[in-house]
Amino acid sequence: MVATSPASGATASVNPPHLRELGINLNHWYAVARSTELTPDKPLGVTLWQQGIVLFRDRDGVAQALEDRCPHRQVQLSSGEVVDGEVECIYHGWRFNAAGACSHVPYLAENQKLPTCTLRQYPVREQDGFVWVFPGDPTQLAAAPLEPLSLPEWDHLNYIATVSIIDVEAHYSFLIENLMDMYHGRLHDDFQAWANPVLNTLEESGDRVDVHYNAQSYYRIDKIWSVSQLFFPALRRLHPEDLYVSYVYPNWVSTLGQDFKICCLFCPTGPTHTRAYLIHFTSLQAFHRLHKLPVAFRRFVKNSLFGSAQKMLDGLVAQDVLMLEQEQKSFLEDPSRKGPELNRALVSVQRLIRQQAIAP
Numbered sequence: 403m404v405a406t407s408p409a410s411g412a413t414a415s416v417n418p419p420h421l422r423e424l425g426i427n428l429n430h431w432y433a434v435a436r437s438t439e440l441t442p443d444k445p446l447g448v449t450l451w452q453q454g455i456v457l458f459r460d461r462d463g464v465a466q467a468l469e470d471r472c473p474h475r476q477v478q479l480s481s482g483e484v485v486d487g488e489v490e491c492i493y494h495g496w497r498f499n500a501a502g503a504c505s506h507v508p509y510l511a512e513n514q515k516l517p518t519c520t521l522r523q524y525p526v527r528e529q530d531g532f533v534w535v536f537p538g539d540p541t542q543l544a545a546a547p548l549e550p551l552s553l554p555e556w557d558h559l560n561y562i563a564t565v566s567i568i569d570v571e572a573h574y575s576f577l578i579e580n581l582m583d584m585y586h587g588r589l590h591d592d593f594q595a596w597a598n599p600v601l602n603t604l605e606e607s608g609d610r611v612d613v614h615y616n617a618q619s620y621y622r623i624d625k626i627w628s629v630s631q632l633f634f635p636a637l638r639r640l641h642p643e644d645l646y647v648s649y650v651y652p653n654w655v656s657t658l659g660q661d662f663k664i665c666c667l668f669c670p671t672g673p674t675h676t677r678a679y680l681i682h683f684t685s686l687q688a689f690h691r692l693h694k695l696p697v698a699f700r701r702f703v704k705n706s707l708f709g710s711a712q713k714m715l716d717g718l719v720a721q722d723v724l725m726l727e728q729e730q731k732s733f734l735e736d737p738s739r740k741g742p743e744l745n746r747a748l749v750s751v752q753r754l755i756r757q758q759a760i761a762p
């Protein structure tokens with residue numbers, strides 16, 4: 403028997419909850435959508451740890467977030483429209499402003515007042531190409547301001563980005579353990595950028611776990627033609643490279659040498675389903691001549707090459723998703739099954755998940 407505590411998002415059972423049933427710490431920023439998904443005239447419905455949230459742009463184009471529930475008949479506001487920067491319910495046309503107050507009822511009689519129902523409003527930020535929502539206690543946010551994970555490479559002209567969406571029927575712990583565990587290269591034979599990882603250092607501090615692996619990389623992006631290594635395995639040559647992976651709760655960041663960075667922005671939608679954005683950045687830092695060209699041209703190059711690692715990234719995701727869903731299925735069949743774990747990074751990851759899940 404499992405119940406969810408609204409305060410922390412943690413699940414509570416009669417016995418201490420199993421790791422695979424733990425909630426998330428709601429007092430963090432979560433990436434719930436890409437900025438480009440949020441158009442001026444359509445609301446966007448997202449789910450974050452079993453909470454339906456409607457995103458929309460106000461008159462100034464600023465992203466807003468409310469609970470996705472019309473207080474009239476409890477239908478989803480995200481099925482409606484955006485009118486004059488407010489979200490309009492599709493059923494009877496009631497409108498709600500960014501503060502969550504009802505601002506308009508199309509058939510309001512002269513002797514009637516607007517209903518005083520107020521929707522929950524979520525702190526929302528738009529940063530580095532993503533819309534971030536803070537689902538926790540707003541007073542806690544005001545008391546100790548937290549920032550969404552910074553992705554300076556997103557707008558930087560020297561980085562080419564690729565985004566893959568992870569949509570997996572599994573508890574988020576399976577996904578973060580997968581990302582922190584560099585010993586599953588066997589699965590990715592054809593797509594993985596690195597080889598022969600050996601865990602070197604491991605550090606736990608506050609809300610993060612940092613792991614350094616000594617590894618070898620197949621890629622070195624130092625000549626214009628070296629980008630072709632991404633597409634033609636025969637051109638790849640192994641060389642030693644540092645591989646850093648970090649669980650920066652609730653997200654994941656990794657770098658392979660100077661040329662590659664991959665992040666994973668977590669949006670756990672519930673105890674058995676996780677959505678996440680996997681973002682791959684390839685650096686063009688080594689091309690000094692490119693940096694002297696006009697900004698508009700560099701912007702054109704950056705935009706034209708967006709998604710150039712799509713096949714590789716989607717391939718990695720598909721292989722991992724298959725494993726994660728099998729792990730989840732096996733857990734649901736028998737939660738007492740537990741195999742030996744030889745990677746100490748995962749022990750640290752599990753400890754951090756537990757700490758965060760019970761955090762006030």
Ligand code: FES
Nearest residue numbers: 472474475491494
């Ligand atoms: S249900 Fe939303 S306006 Fe009636």
Ligand SMILES: [Fe+2]
Nearest residue numbers: 580590718722
């Ligand atoms: Fe993987």
